[in-house]
Amino acid sequence: MPSTPFTPAAPSATLAELFAADPSRAEEFSHDLGGIRFDLSKTHLTREAIEGLDTEDYYDALARLFAGEVVNPTENRAAEHPAERGFGSPDAVALAAQRRGRMRALIDAVEAGAFGDITGILHIGIGGSALGPALLVDALGRNERRYRVEILSNIDGQAVDEALGRLDPATTLVAIASKTFTTAETLRNAEAALAWLQEAGVEDPYGRLIAITAAPDKAIEFGIDETRVLSFAPSVGGRYSLWSAIGFPAALALGTDAFEAMLDGAAMVDEHVAEAPAGANLPLLAALADLTYTQGFGAATRAVFAYDERLRLLPSYLQQLVMESNGKSVRLDGSPAAGPTSAILWGGTGTDAQHAVFQLLHQGTHLVPVEFIAVAQGTDEQDPAHHRELLLNCFAQGAALMTGRSSDDPHRNYPGNRPSTTILLDELDPSSLGTLLAFYEHRTFAEAVLLGINPFDQFGVELGKDMARAIDDPDTRERFDPSTRALIEKAGL
Ligand SMILES: O=P(O)(O)OC[C@H]1O[C@](O)(CO)[C@@H](O)[C@@H]1O
Numbered sequence: 001m002p003s004t005p006f007t008p009a010a011p012s013a014t015l016a017e018l019f020a021a022d023p024s025r026a027e028e029f030s031h032d033l034g035g036i037r038f039d040l041s042k043t044h045l046t047r048e049a050i051e052g053l054d055t056e057d058y059y060d061a062l063a064r065l066f067a068g069e070v071v072n073p074t075e076n077r078a079a080e081h082p083a084e085r086g087f088g089s090p091d092a093v094a095l096a097a098q099r100r101g102r103m104r105a106l107i108d109a110v111e112a113g114a115f116g117d118i119t120g121i122l123h124i125g126i127g128g129s130a131l132g133p134a135l136l137v138d139a140l141g142r143n144e145r146r147y148r149v150e151i152l153s154n155i156d157g158q159a160v161d162e163a164l165g166r167l168d169p170a171t172t173l174v175a176i177a178s179k180t181f182t183t184a185e186t187l188r189n190a191e192a193a194l195a196w197l198q199e200a201g202v203e204d205p206y207g208r209l210i211a212i213t214a215a216p217d218k219a220i221e222f223g224i225d226e227t228r229v230l231s232f233a234p235s236v237g238g239r240y241s242l243w244s245a246i247g248f249p250a251a252l253a254l255g256t257d258a259f260e261a262m263l264d265g266a267a268m269v270d271e272h273v274a275e276a277p278a279g280a281n282l283p284l285l286a287a288l289a290d291l292t293y294t295q296g297f298g299a300a301t302r303a304v305f306a307y308d309e310r311l312r313l314l315p316s317y318l319q320q321l322v323m324e325s326n327g328k329s330v331r332l333d334g335s336p337a338a339g340p341t342s343a344i345l346w347g348g349t350g351t352d353a354q355h356a357v358f359q360l361l362h363q364g365t366h367l368v369p370v371e372f373i374a375v376a377q378g379t380d381e382q383d384p385a386h387h388r389e390l391l392l393n394c395f396a397q398g399a400a401l402m403t404g405r406s407s408d409d410p411h412r413n414y415p416g417n418r419p420s421t422t423i424l425l426d427e428l429d430p431s432s433l434g435t436l437l438a439f440y441e442h443r444t445f446a447e448a449v450l451l452g453i454n455p456f457d458q459f460g461v462e463l464g465k466d467m468a469r470a471i472d473d474p475d476t477r478e479r480f481d482p483s484t485r486a487l488i489e490k491a492g493l
Pocket residue numbers: 126127128129177178179180181182183186238239324458461
């Protein structure tokens with residue numbers, strides 16, 4: 001943990017002044033990695049800020065992360081998601097590879113017809129056990145998906161009915177994904193799926209269930225045969241787990257080669273952060289920019305806009321990654337954080353968002369650092385003219401935010417000096433998506449280290465879970481506040 005909290009100041013120069021002072025700024029603050037251009041030049045990052053950054057703690061923490069040491073002290077755990085991509089202790093890497101081999105064997109068995117003629121998969125999970133697979137399948141499997149994949153997360157019965165309604169029980173596999181195998185929503189939905197198989201007269205309904213978990217005993221207790229339990233290490237956190245067996249539906253739908261390519265793309269970032277000096281370490285630079293805005297400029301939020309329909313689920317994936325990791329108020333030693341920690345992450349897709357929320361970005365009173373994510377190469381099926389306009393819109397927004405336009409009429413005045421980062425993928429494929437997601441993981445980690453907080457626990461979600469249990473019990477319900485009791489009564493519960 002850093003001995004003194006890291007609190008970057010806001011530079012006094014505007015973006016226009018920074019560009020005017022340095023003709024090579026666009027080049028100097030843009031870096032390419034794994035077929036992706038990361039352009040940070042339209043942020044207020046300065047060479048001085050980068051050079052002044054004390055990175056000893058960061059590189060120390062990174063070495064401990066990769067060595068499989070305890071970097072999550074409040075749960076006395078390592079965080080071994082990089083081992084899924086080949087970066088970790090030899091034991092962790094070997095175990096991850098062995099588990100991946102089991103996943104591949106199961107996929108081969110599905111393809112060989114061991115489960116009959118399977119055409120669809122219902123993946124049941126929530127949070128990190130759903131957001132990653134949903135993003136992968138939606139981003140990469142739009143045109144060539146080999147199986148119909150439905151991701152069911154919400155406990156809302158309407159979500160259950162809709163997901164089941166799109167599948168045929170006679171030809172569907174059900175994957176129950178839960179790291180802990182105790183999550184109420186997932187278990188309730190798993191029971192519903194089992195009942196659906198039983199009611200449809202499927203001969204061996206339990207034989208259609210696959211468990212994906214770090215608690216195999218609990219899955220076996222649920223009734224799933226251990227040959228169909230895909231496990232992953234307890235040291236892989238939920239929001240970091242798409243690289244593990246949690247990615248099963250994506251590996252099934254897209255093929256194991258695509259899944260491996262995604263892991264290789266992510267490994268490029270592991271290698272990059274381990275080797276790059278601070279001035280060229282992309283996740284670290286992005287984290288420095290993030291903290292410059294939260295701490296230096298007092299920005300409460302950060303917005304991510306995917307200018308590609310295939311990445312429409314990226315903002316919700318990032319919300320969990322960033323906010324569940326760094327939405328903390330205390331440092332590792334329990335002392336209060338020195339200033340704001342994680343920004344509130346929000347976002348959407350371009351160009352839709354331009355016609356909904358960009359007014360505030362251009363002229364509102366809040367400073368919101370914006371992130372644009374676009375893909376240079378459209379899909380083969382897409383009309384190139386549309387793709388061209390999409391990209392031009394994306395780049396125009398970044399330019400407009402930065403340069404603004406002055407007018408004597410205050411209503412028509414655009415102040416400019418509003419920062420953005422542009423992430424431009426050459427193309428969207430498993431490898432580049434792996435690189436992109438691992439970039440965000442490492443950025444979140446770098447930010448946590450600079451803040452001295454633990455990004456790997458999530459006690460904040462536990463209180464609500466406890467209360468949800470207590471509110472269902474008439475004895476403990478009595479102890480709830482009058483407002484909550486009145487709502488329960490009004491809803492007739
Ligand atoms: O995979 P599990 O154990 O069902 O947990 C699901 C999600 O719930 C959380 O614990 C938060 O409620 C997340 O961290 C996790 O991704």
